[in-house]
Each structure stands twice: as C-alpha cells, then as structure tokens.
C-alpha cells in the first residue's frame with residue numbers, strides 16, 4: 555500500500571517539532587543587518603533627550619504673544635541657551651536646538667523680522683508649538699525592540715538612537731546543501747547534451763541566505779549509495795540543517811533517503827500533499843535536521859519556501875509564522891480543480907489581481923522567476939474568477 559501524503563500543516567508541525575534557536579553572539583550594529591535579536595533592547599536614554607525645536611526660528615512664551623520680543627541669546631543644535639526666558643524674551647533657535655526653560659513655542663523664522671536685538675512677528679503664528687517634547691520617540695528604559703525582531707535598517711537606526719553600539723543576536727543556523735545526480739554539472743562550463751545544470755542548488759542557497767541561514771557547505775554527490783552514505787555521516791557532524799535536492803522519489807537512482815538512513819538518520823516522514831513537491835521528506839540524525847527537497851527545480855524551490863523557510867524562521871528565533879502568513883488577493887481568471895494534490899500555483903500580481911502561470915510543470919524555472927507569490931488551491935476545489943485566494947509571498 556502507498557503511504558498517504560501528509561498535509562502541509564502536519565508536515566510543518568513534524569518538521570518544526572522540538573526545533574529552536576542555536577545560540578547567541580554580540581555584534582556591532584554595522585554587522586547586524588538581517589540578523590535576529592536574541593534579547594530585548596531597552597533604551598539607555600530617552601529620545602529626544604530634551605525638548606527640541608522642530609524648526610528654525612525663535613523660542614518664545616505663548617503668553618507673551620504677539621510680542622515684540624527681546625533677543626537674549628541663541629540655541630543651535632548641541633549648544634543650549636543656559637537659563638529660562640523671562641517675560642517678553644526670545645532666543646534664536648535652530649532645528650534640533652534645545653528649547654530653553656519656560657519657552658513653550660517656536661515661531662518659524664519666515665514670519666519674524668529681526669532688527670536691533672528685537673524680534674517682531676509679521677503675521678499671526680500657527681497653532682503648532684514646533685516643539686518635540688523629551689521622550690517623544692521613546693523614554694529611557696522603554697523596550698524599543700523585542701527578541702525575535704529582524705534587524706532591518708530602521709531597527710538598527712532605532713537601536714543606535716537608544717545608545718546601543720552592539721546587539722545580542724541569534725547564531726545563524728549552519729546549513730549544508732547537497733545536490734545529487736550523475737547528470738548535474740555546475741553552471742558556466744560546456745555541458746554535454748544529456749547533462750543538466752545544477753540550477754536548483756543556486757536558488758536554494760540564495761533562499762537560505764535570504765531567510766537568515768548560513769550556507770556552510772555545498773556538495774554535489776553522484777548516484778552512488780556508498781559515497782552518499784559517507785557524505786551523510788560527515789555532514790551530520792558539521793551542520794544544523796542539511797538540505798538535499800533530488801533523489802527523493804521512487805526511481806532506482808533516487809538514493810538519498812536510503813543513504814541518510816544507512817548513515818543513521820531517522821526518517822520522520824516522506825511524501826506531502828503539495829504540488830509541486832510531493833516527494834519532500836524529513837529525517838533527523840541526532841540534533842541535525844534533514845530536509846529532503848525533490849529534484850525538479852520548481853518543486854525544490856516551492857517546498858523550500860513552504861517548509862524550509864518556516865524552519866529557518868524557528869532556528870533563527872523569528873518564529874515560523876513570519877514565513878507562513880499569507881495575504882488574500884483576487885484571481886484574475888477562474889481555476890478549474892487541479893484534480894490531484896493541493897496545488898501551489900506560481901503567480902504574479904498585476905493591477906491588484908493574481909495572474910496564475912498556466913504551466914504547472916514542476917521542472918520549469920521561467921514561470922517561477924516571473925512569480926511573486928504562490929497561490930494555494932485544494933485539489934478538489936474550483937476557484938472562480940475574482941475569488942480571494944491565499945497567496946504566500948515568494
């Protein structure tokens with residue numbers, strides 16, 4: 555009897571079971587882009603640290619309006635006017651300058667005439683105070699970034715403003731990529747007609763880096779059980795995750811599953827209700843996780859997106875959810891039921907609608923490269939034009 559195919563949800567559950575972060579390290583901000591925070595960042599100081607002017611102009615007391623005002627000093631950014639404003643006084647202030655004590659408004663310079671130490675308003679000022687109070691962005695001690703946050707450019711700027719020069723981030727998972735098959739050759743050479751370029755491993759390596767993993771090893775293995783078994787033993791000692799490509803199906807040369815088991819790995823499941831990508835399998839060798847992608851390039855890329863991405867999300871501490879959340883958008887055209895497995899169509903978004911690639915062939919890379927998301931369609935369900943379909947960004 556043929557093994558029943560696991561649903562994607564159940565496959566994810568089993569793949570993620572027991573997986574977690576792998577360690578932490580401290581990094582200077584300039585090296586932390588794309589890493590994941592391991593600890594909360596509490597602000598070491600408030601921002602702004604004092605009330606600051608939002609404009610170039612004159613600091614005054616509202617009660618003294620409409621003036622005129624006696625000019626008593628200057629407050630450029632970084633050099634505050636020491637002292638408080640008395641009745642009828644003003645201080646020339648610049649954007650970012652500390653607002654003097656007792657001032658409660660800045661009048662923009664465009665409506666002030668300055669002459670002989672006196673400032674006179676030429677028109678009525680707007681209601682805006684043009685003062686940013688101390689702590690407007692965040693207060694001292696505020697938790698400005700939470701553990702699990704992806705360090706984007708904005709998050710790094712925020713950490714710097716909170717006076718952190720280094721951050722504690724999670725260790726990147728060490729990931730080995732293994733492609734397999736006698737027919738595969740690297741790009742850039744002079745391939746024979748029967749040879750195939752090892753395209754999938756480049757896509758998978760790029761995906762892994764994009765999702766926060768570190769590709770620590772790339773291997774191409776020939777269809778030789780002893781050699782694959784030997785490599786499987788070696789890799790299990792040096793990688794947190796091994797991603798294999800190909801050799802997953804039922805052909806006589808589809809050796810990978812057998813080789814990893816021979817090397818001591820325990821297979822957790824094989825076969826999922828996903829098209830393209832049915833032969834996906836998962837095993838564990840001690841603490842090392844193995845994700846077995848099918849060899850057809852689109853199958854490899856789609857199953858990596860559906861299963862390896864959430865796993866890397868868990869290993870880096872971001873959480874799997876960031877890679878499983880989908881959006882909904884209307885279909886540009888009707889889809890008849892695919893009549894078999896749950897299908898993840900390659901789709902491009904144009905003018906707010908999802909355009910599904912009609913060639914569902916799992917060997918094709920052109921439609922995948924043109925796609926921006928994957929659209930899910932259960933095997934027995936037709937979808938009418940305009941249906942709000944589930945779309946997972948690629």
Ligand SMILES: Nc1nc2c(c(=O)[nH]1)N[C@H]1C(S)=C(S)[C@@H](COP(=O)(O)OP(=O)(O)OC[C@H]3O[C@@H](n4cnc5c(N)ncnc54)[C@H](O)[C@@H]3O)O[C@H]1N2
Nearest residue numbers: 733750752753754755800801802803808832848849850853
């Ligand atoms: N009798 C059956 N045959 C197949 C079944 C099945 O259920 N019964 N499943 C099919 C499905 S679905 C898929 S998907 C493929 C996947 O098979 P494998 O994972 O064993 O992949 P390979 O046989 O090694 O290769 C398939 C295809 O992809 C090319 N390939 C492999 N690796 C790469 C790579 N790194 N870059 C580019 N292209 C690659 C390889 O040359 C083959 O053409 O099995 C079906 N068969």
Ligand code: MOO
Nearest residue numbers: 830831832853916
């Ligand atoms: O699952 Mo296979 O990926 O349909 O060709």
